[in-house]
Amino acid sequence: MFSLAPEAEGHGTDAAIAAFHQGKPIRARIPLVKLVASAITIGSGGSGGRRDRRRKLARGLALCSEVSCTWTSRTGASPSRPGLAQASAPSSAPPGWGGAGSRNPLQTRPGSRGGVFGAWSGWNPIFVTHGSLAFTSPPQLLYYVVLGLLCGLIGLLYARGFYGITHRFHRLRLPKWVKAGIGGLLVGLIGLVLPQALGMGYGWVQVSMGPGLLSLPLWVILALPFAKILTTGLSIGSGGSGGIFGPGMVIGAMVGASVWRLCYHVLPGVPDTPGPFVIVGMMALFGGIAHAPLAVMLMxxxxxxxxxxxxxxxxxxxxxxxxxxxxxxxxxxVPSRADSPVHRLQLSFPLLSTLAVRQAMTPSPLQLSPQQSVEEAEQLLGEHTVDGASVLDARGNLLGVLTLADSGRVPLGERGSRRVEGAMNRDVLAIQPDDTLDVALEQPTSHRIGWMPVVEVETATGGRHLIGRISTQEIVRAYPEALAKASRRMRGLVEGTVMLEAEIEPGMRLAGRPLREAQLPTESLVVSIRRQNELLFPRGSTVIEPDDLVTFLVSPSGEERLRAYLAERVERAEEAILLH
Structure with missing residues (x-):
């Protein structure tokens, strides 16, 4: 397995996350190798789960489909996220929760795909619980507070213990198959003492949800979370293949079972069955350490x-x-969406998500007919100084796009006889007028094109009627215009006044002098000064310092004078620098 695909070792979820956020490829052979390697690890008694390998398998298959066919969704989304989400859905009967929180329509489709799988495999949950299981006693919340605290601490131990063991094996200067053998041997020795720590462990979770928990020795219940952390680290960290979600569920369940076993018949108000503590333990432990509380709770x-x-x-x-x-x-x-390259463009220009394409699009300067010759089309492109134009039928529906690169691929002697319809690109990335500008900016940059046609889809015929075009330059131009419009809207909040903000830089007239000496234009007033994290209320003796954010209140008639004053001090500062 190591010779076929060395990256198939480990739990696989980190590789799938990196593939999505950073665009790191997953080779086509990885899904199949991962499938076999995980089956060997778990089937031989290694501690691991099935869900993480499913995620890598689904991510790999999604990437294969993405490469083998041209992906032309108007949302510009990759099939990766539905693949990752759907990898979780079939194994736990929550067909939609894998994509919970997705804002892209494509990312919310795993629910329908899970429906197809569930119709074939059934809808029974993994664990069977009593139908009357419910939360009915508010005083029990104190026990859940303690359970949450313990799950957080054990979750930290799980993460640090797993990667601590993994790093120790990585530092061993031994062949990988030898390290995997050492890990398997140690897991087997632990299994001789505590066989409950081997395999996936879901069966012991089922036992712990009912009266069968009372038949287990107390030391086994208390030791199992720590033994499971150890066997998972040895099984997967040594080079084996398997998931860490399943062991996390078992560890959390046994923490909840331990709390119930210690409190039952000792403290008042404890539930009669361990099921509630076991369920909440699974949610609390992995929901906290995975930083996915909502998704884990629902799953x-x-x-x-x-x-x-x-x-x-x-x-x-x-x-x-x-x-x-x-x-x-x-x-x-990644710590947040802003740290992900996938979302960085959207979050760098947050206002773009509030603007529609129709607010920035322009009329198409040139439309071509499919019956025109390539030579004639090339001349028209040169006359209009554009590098491409949309090709329309008689009804104005988009058929394709012809660019100078497309015409250049036609032999010079054939351009007079070859028709546009034979040289144009029919696989056109288009956008609709109601889409947002963040989507419009992401699509051309990710596909390395400069502009896109804007179309309206006719519901009756399915035709795409051309209404304009949009380019990255037009989107960038629309952003400051939108900012200016937003500032004018704020001016209307206080009738007859304008509020302006300015950041003070070293060398400016306001920097380093009291307000009484600032010689502000008439009808201008400083209303606030923000200095780092402190808000100052200005007085005549207040000294303006560099990096202060100063808010001015000015009348509409004095706005231009204040702007000129701010611009003038910049010029004078430059003169002072030149004189020195």
Missing amino acids: VAEMTGNLSMLAPARIAVGISSIVVGDATIYTSQ
Whole structure:
């Protein structure tokens, strides 16, 4: 396995996350090798889960489909996220929660795909719970607070223990197959003492949800979370293949079972069955350490077929997340959407998501007929100084696009006889007028094109009627115009006044002098000064310092004078620098 695909070792989720956020490719052979390697690891008694390998398998298949066919969704989305989401859905009967929170229509389709899979495989949850299981006693929330605290601490131990063992094996100067053998041997020795720590462990979770928990020795229940952390690290960290979600579920479940076993018949108000503590333990431990509280809560609820424990789970998961802090079980996970290259463009220009394409598009300067010759089309492109034009039929529907590069691929002697329809590109990336500008900016930059036709889709015929075009230059031009419009809207909040902000730089007239000496234009007033994280209320003796953010209140008639004053001081500062 190592010779075929060395990257198939490990749990695979980090590779899938990196493939999505950073565009790192997954080779086509990886899904199949990962499938076989995980089956060997788990089937031989190694501690691991199936879900993470499913994610890498689905991500790899999604990338293969993305490469083998041209992806022309108008949303510009990749099939990766539905693949990752759907990898989780079939194994736990929550067909839509894998894509919970997605704003892109394509990313919300795993629910329908999970429906197809569920219709074939069935809808039974993994774990069977009692139908009367419910949260009915508010005083029990104190126990869930303690459970959330313990799950957060054990979750930290899980993450640090797993990667600590992984790093130790990576530092060993031994062949990979030898390291995997050492890990397997140690797991087997642990299994001689505590066989419950081997394999996936879902069976012991099922036992711990009912009265069967009382038949297990107390030391086994207390030791199993720590033994599971150790066997998972040895099985996967040594070079084996398997997931870390499944062991995380088992660890969280046994933490909940331990709390219930210690409190039952000792403290008042403890539930009669361990099921509630086991379910909330699974949610709290992995929801906190994976930084995916909502998704894990909903997935576990569907895995158990019980939604009644979501209320106390919110408290436990919240406390667990606070305890965990910035630590995570997934090293490729980015701190926020702003740190992801996929979302960086959108979050760098947040106003673009509020603007529609129709606000920035322009009329198409040139339309071509499919019956025109390539030579004639090339002349028209040169006359209009454009590098491409849309090709329309008699009804104005978009058929394709002809660019100078397309015409250049036609032999020179054939351009007079070859028709545009034979040289144009029919696989056109188009956008609709109601799409947002962040999508319009992302699509051409990701496909390395300069402009896109704007079309309206006719519901009756399915034709795409051309109404204009949009380019990256027009989008960039629309952004400051939108900012200016937003500032004019703010001016209307206080009738007869204008508010302006200016950041003070070293060398400016305001820098380093009291307000009484600033000689501001008439009808101008400084209303606030923000200095780092402190808001100052100005007085005549207040000294303006560099990097201060000063807010001016000015009348509409004095706005131009204030702007001229601000611009003038910049010029005088430059003169002072030149004189010195």
